[in-house]
Amino acid sequence: MADLSIDFVGxxxxxxxWLASAPPTxxxxxxxxxxxxxxxxxVWKTLGExxxxxxxxxxxxxxxxxxxxxxxxxxxxxxRPLDVNLREIRECKRKYPKHALIVSxxxxxxxxxxHEIAKQVEDTGADGVELNFGCPHGMSExxxxxxxxxxxxxxxxxxxxxxEATSLPVIVKLTPNVTSINPPARAAVRGGADALSLINTIxxxxxxxLDTMIPHPNVNGLAAHGGYCGPAVKPIALNMVSELxxxxxxxxxxxxIGGISTxxxxxxxxxxxxxxxQVCTAVMHYGYRIVEDLIxxxxxxxxxxxxxxxxxxxxxxxxxxxxxxxxxxxxxxxxRIDHAKCIQCNLCHIACEDGAHQCVPxxxxxxxxxxxxxxxxxxxxxxCYLVCPVPGCISMVRLDDGQQPLTWxxxxxxxxxxxxGD
Amino acid sequence: MSSDTTPLLSQQEIExxxxxxxxxxxxxxxxxxxxxxVYCYDAPCTRACPTHIDVPSFIKKIASGNLTGSAxxxxxxxxxxxxxxxxxxxxxxxxGACVEKTLMAKPIEIGRLQRYATDAVxxxxxxxxxxxxxxxxxxxxxxxxxxxxxxATYLARLGYxxxxxxxxxxxxxxxxxxxxxxxxxxxxSQDEVAQVARxxxxxxxxxxxxRGVSFAELQQTHDxxxxxxxxxxxxxxxxPGEDLAGVYDALAFIERIKSRDWASVPMGxxxxxxxxxxxxxxxxxxARRLGAERVLMIYRRTAQEMPAYHYEYxxxxxxxxxxxxxxxxxxxxxxxxxxxxxxxxxxxxELEPNNVGGAARRGVRPxxxxxxxxxxxxxxxxxxxxxxxxxxxxxxxxxxDEGGRVITDRETMRTANxxxxxxxxxxxxxxxxxxxxxxxxxxxxxxxxxLTGERVEFVGARxxx
Numbered sequence: 001m002a003d004l005s006i007d008f009v010g011x012x013x014x015x016x017x018w019l020a021s022a023p024p025t026x027x028x029x030x031x032x033x034x035x036x037x038x039x040x041x042x043v044w045k046t047l048g049e050x051x052x053x054x055x056x057x058x059x060x061x062x063x064x065x066x067x068x069x070x071x072x073x074x075x076x077x078x079x080r081p082l083d084v085n086l087r088e089i090r091e092c093k094r095k096y097p098k099h100a101l102i103v104s105x106x107x108x109x110x111x112x113x114x115h116e117i118a119k120q121v122e123d124t125g126a127d128g129v130e131l132n133f134g135c136p137h138g139m140s141e142x143x144x145x146x147x148x149x150x151x152x153x154x155x156x157x158x159x160x161x162x163x164e165a166t167s168l169p170v171i172v173k174l175t176p177n178v179t180s181i182n183p184p185a186r187a188a189v190r191g192g193a194d195a196l197s198l199i200n201t202i203x204x205x206x207x208x209x210l211d212t213m214i215p216h217p218n219v220n221g222l223a224a225h226g227g228y229c230g231p232a233v234k235p236i237a238l239n240m241v242s243e244l245x246x247x248x249x250x251x252x253x254x255x256x257i258g259g260i261s262t263x264x265x266x267x268x269x270x271x272x273x274x275x276x277x278q279v280c281t282a283v284m285h286y287g288y289r290i291v292e293d294l295i296x297x298x299x300x301x302x303x304x305x306x307x308x309x310x311x312x313x314x315x316x317x318x319x320x321x322x323x324x325x326x327x328x329x330x331x332x333x334x335x336r337i338d339h340a341k342c343i344q345c346n347l348c349h350i351a352c353e354d355g356a357h358q359c360v361p362x363x364x365x366x367x368x369x370x371x372x373x374x375x376x377x378x379x380x381x382x383x384c385y386l387v388c389p390v391p392g393c394i395s396m397v398r399l400d401d402g403q404q405p406l407t408w409x410x411x412x413x414x415x416x417x418x419x420x421g422d
Numbered sequence: 423m424s425s426d427t428t429p430l431l432s433q434q435e436i437e438x439x440x441x442x443x444x445x446x447x448x449x450x451x452x453x454x455x456x457x458x459x460v461y462c463y464d465a466p467c468t469r470a471c472p473t474h475i476d477v478p479s480f481i482k483k484i485a486s487g488n489l490t491g492s493a494x495x496x497x498x499x500x501x502x503x504x505x506x507x508x509x510x511x512x513x514x515x516x517x518g519a520c521v522e523k524t525l526m527a528k529p530i531e532i533g534r535l536q537r538y539a540t541d542a543v544x545x546x547x548x549x550x551x552x553x554x555x556x557x558x559x560x561x562x563x564x565x566x567x568x569x570x571x572x573x574a575t576y577l578a579r580l581g582y583x584x585x586x587x588x589x590x591x592x593x594x595x596x597x598x599x600x601x602x603x604x605x606x607x608x609x610x611s612q613d614e615v616a617q618v619a620r621x622x623x624x625x626x627x628x629x630x631x632x633r634g635v636s637f638a639e640l641q642q643t644h645d646x647x648x649x650x651x652x653x654x655x656x657x658x659x660x661x662p663g664e665d666l667a668g669v670y671d672a673l674a675f676i677e678r679i680k681s682r683d684w685a686s687v688p689m690g691x692x693x694x695x696x697x698x699x700x701x702x703x704x705x706x707x708x709a710r711r712l713g714a715e716r717v718l719m720i721y722r723r724t725a726q727e728m729p730a731y732h733y734e735y736x737x738x739x740x741x742x743x744x745x746x747x748x749x750x751x752x753x754x755x756x757x758x759x760x761x762x763x764x765x766x767x768x769x770x771x772e773l774e775p776n777n778v779g780g781a782a783r784r785g786v787r788p789x790x791x792x793x794x795x796x797x798x799x800x801x802x803x804x805x806x807x808x809x810x811x812x813x814x815x816x817x818x819x820x821x822x823d824e825g826g827r828v829i830t831d832r833e834t835m836r837t838a839n840x841x842x843x844x845x846x847x848x849x850x851x852x853x854x855x856x857x858x859x860x861x862x863x864x865x866x867x868x869x870x871x872x873l874t875g876e877r878v879e880f881v882g883a884r885x886x887x
Contacts, residue, residue: 064457065453346463347463350464
């Protein structure tokens with residue numbers, strides 16, 4: 001069995017699976033149960049000045065029978081007294097010395113306030129701090145959370161303040177509610193961040209009750225935008241993680257967050273450059289027990305691939321992400337339909353007809369009408385392959401020989417320089 | 423022995439036995455199942471449905487929470503969609519063609535989803551079809567079964583004044599009187615009849631054309647006439663003892679069950695059903711539900727030749743019916759009273775070696791010296807319905823084929839008399855309700871074109887391929 005243990009900027013963890021700072025890490029008894037279930041680490045729900053929450057707080061979207069493919073919340077940081085949290089953190093770390101215990105922090109934009117809370121956390125014996133510069137709702141209206149993460153200079157400045165006050169590893173948690181993820185990430189690194197974690201939740205309105213016409217979640221007839229998370233956000237998170245993993249001006253370890261429900265999701269984050277991953281929504285949906293298959297699935301995957309340590313695959317796919325201009329324009333695939341497997345649902349036909357390039361016409365074969373790809377017209381877009389419900393029925397087949405790759409960058413560099421008309 | 427209408431089981435036991443074989447889907451089940459549908463384009467299920475209901479469309483509307491729209495899609499293509507949802511042989515129609523059957527041997531439960539959608543509007547009397555502006559023309563329909571109801575619906579939508587003449591006290595034909603009670607109750611059929619009535623269609627029940635009202639009167643009253651009279655009583659066995667007390671016609675037997683007045687339903691401990699069609703299955707399964715201890719299904723050919731659908735045969739097997747294959751009744755014997763059934767004398771049959779003269783089925787012949795007697799209390803004849811040859815003699819210009827079926831144009835359902843159209847069992851010789859519904863649709867199109875010169879095409883009038 002492969003070694004799943006991780007050293008994340010000096011924080012030791014028996015596996016790369018951490019609970020994100022969120023309701024599942026609200027208190028000591030919860031974190032302890034999570035560790036018992038197998039979680040390698042946990043980021044304690046954000047500490048700060050105690051707040052008051054509203055009711056209700058959560059809303060979700062479903063996809064067919066699948067509940068909660070996306071979840072949104074307007075719950076704020078911890079509503080428990082600071083001293084209670086600090087005491088429980090200390091006890092928890094003492095009981096679980098081999099697990100990673102990180103504490104999320106968010107206080108007002110004052111140097112003394114950050115100094116004070118960082119020192120208090122260091123005193124508990126926790127392994128690190130995570131600066132919550134990402135919460136998009138509520139706290140941002142008070143100049144905290146995403147309000148800090150959206151202004152790179154603030155991100156840098158507050159990170160510096162925390163680094164002044166503690167020797168603990170400092171992880172900066174970034175908000176995705178920015179035009180580009182790179183400037184705030186670079187600012188955090190400039191400010192001394194040891195690592196980054198992303199993504200925090202995305203600004204969202206989850207929907208509207210069609211009977212009452214009140215958006216979700218309803219707080220006495222009104223709603224506010226909340227933070228969106230869950231399986232639906234994974235592709236956004238993967239993009240941002242991979243952007244930072246290949247940014248030479250970042251160059252620090254990343255804890256990947258966003259829609260991780262299965263070991264497959266987690267492995268994708270690792271391959272794209274995350275060293276650990278953090279999970280919340282899937283636990284809110286199914287409980288701490290999901291970590292068992294996260295560990296088991298990743299372990300079996302590593303064994304099957306011949307790896308002895310999870311560290312061997314971290315960032316293995318990072319170099320496979322590039323700019324569009326570096327893609328080979330001469331790479332050519334077409335779809336092929338295996339008519340022995342085709343069930344004649346015709347989804348490939350109508351998808352291509354109305355959504356692509358009209359190159360999956362019908363043909364009579366042995367008295368039955370089958371969709372058949374017109375390879376001369378097929379642009380290899382994948383759409384038919386994506387909609388086909390039958391495993392292995394449509395495959396994408398490579399036609400070019402790979403001998404003459406040509407990128408758009410190469411193509412445009414070859415163009416003669418425009419002639420200046422003097 | 424006791425009178426043959428003394429129930430063998432308690433009221434509660436019988437009610438339990440006649441509970442629905444396919445109960446309604448819960449909301450959770452319906453949504454799960456609707457989402458399982460892959461939403462085929464030009465779907466095999468739609469092509470397999472005789473009325474070509476756009477099945478993926480109505481299923482996706484269930485998934486989206488648009489039950490009114492879902493029911494509209496169904497009823498626009500099939501005005502008796504709630505009946506068909508319960509009685510269609512879906513395993514050889516829509517569900518048999520479902521790609522999920524190909525993919526995972528588990529077709530989408532189209533019939534039950536169709537019921538879910540149609541129940542939603544019928545229970546609220548939420549009308550999804552509207553009558554057209556009156557066009558001043560009138561059509562008379564003889565028979566209120568599937569074909570008649572369907573034709574009436576489409577004609578009402580076009581603005582016709584429609585009157586349906588029905589000899590029975592309740593409208594609906596076999597939907598009301600002929601469906602196995604564990605599949606559907608009369609209430610469903612009556613809800614559908616009410617839906618048609620709300621389109622302005624006039625139902626003249628207890629009105630038999632040829633008795634209460636003459637066909638000539640109909641011809642004077644209406645611009646066109648649609649004949650949807652179905653078939654007649656069950657064919658006679660033509661064996662001694664056939665008129666003894668305790669010998670029933672399967673349809674008459676089922677009709678008594680439909681009242682749910684169990685005390686009026688004839689039943690005995692030992693029951694023999696003659697025939698192996700779908701009606702015979704309905705008779706044996708319901709005889710068992712009424713408490714018969716031994717139910718024999720007697721058929722002169724083998725299981726391979728039986729006309730009943732596989733699904734129906736399986737039902738009978740589950741109900742522990744005994745099958746006497748290659749057996750024919752030769753005489754019904756009286757009991758000690760001399761007036762009632764006491765036993766059935768049968769003879770073993772054997773299949774003839776070849777299909778003589780290219781016949782569809784192999785012939786059978788009795789095995790000499792193989793006669794035997796089984797004690798029975800009730801004999802139910804289910805050997806197919808007779809054609810109403812004599813009744814058709816009153817219709818001027820209407821021609822029958824050698825099998826007694828009305829000859830019509832396949833697309834317009836017009837008979838040899840240009841003012842008379844026909845559809846349903848009297849034309850196809852006896853098929854499913856859904857086939858009759860489709861013929862009613864085609865007839866409405868044919869009548870409209872004949873009376874106005876305008877061609878209309880209703881949803882599902884033709885298959886896409």
